[in-house]
Amino acid sequence: MTLPTLRIARPTDSIARLLPFYRDGLGLSVLGQFEDHAGFDGIMLGQPGAPFHLEFTHQRSHTVGRAPTQDNLLIWYLPQHETWQAAVARMRRQGFEPVPSRNPYWDASGCTFEDPDGYRVVLQCGQWPPAVS
Template identity: 55%
Template sequence: MIPKLRVARPTNDLLALRRFYVEGVGLRELYAFTNHDGFDGLLVGHPQAPYHLEFTRQAGQVVAPAPTAEHLLVFYFPEFPAWEAAVAQLRAHGYSPVPAHNPYWDRQGLTFEDPDGYRVVLQQAAWNL
């Protein structure tokens, strides 16, 4: 059995992250919840993928900024038209690429910052591991 992966992260702005990851990146909203033991949350991903991202906000708490330029989520697009469409979708929603801290990611991809300052790389390459 292959385990499924959930990447969980706190935020101060669920709506801004929904706009970035669902409308911009093109992930699907898989589930959202309100006031579950004091937390609101949003899960995004693809229904058939073995991963999803969870963002939570706790009532009355402010999350301190934590990201660095090397906190990355990398999405691999082996086919150029799919990569080009993903980049165009982010740009159409008002997101512009930022220079990658590690120049490796600029060779075959573009890096975007989400509303919390974490970086997402759209890499135009196959994942060959």
């Protein structure tokens, strides 16, 4: 069975400001990019061969502003504790410090980081689906 590919697309005021967070901090690869496609610039990031990627676009002469709430989250489930620790350490080495999660659930087994646009990524030390208790 072939899995569908999930693309999450979001506008930004500055692709250049987001790139270090997602590429250097989270460790995603640049999968593709474009400039001035009908007035839009964009970049796709992900892991080669993975069935998902993130797309960030910027429409020239248009302002989108910051995230509407602190609860706009992308959750990365990292089941091995060592892998999770390494991911958190990489974010910190790149200059990104954790922020308290708006929902305290994510602070129990995770670490939340805020990108330059105010959107948040949770590095969750756990497996999906989570064990039901």
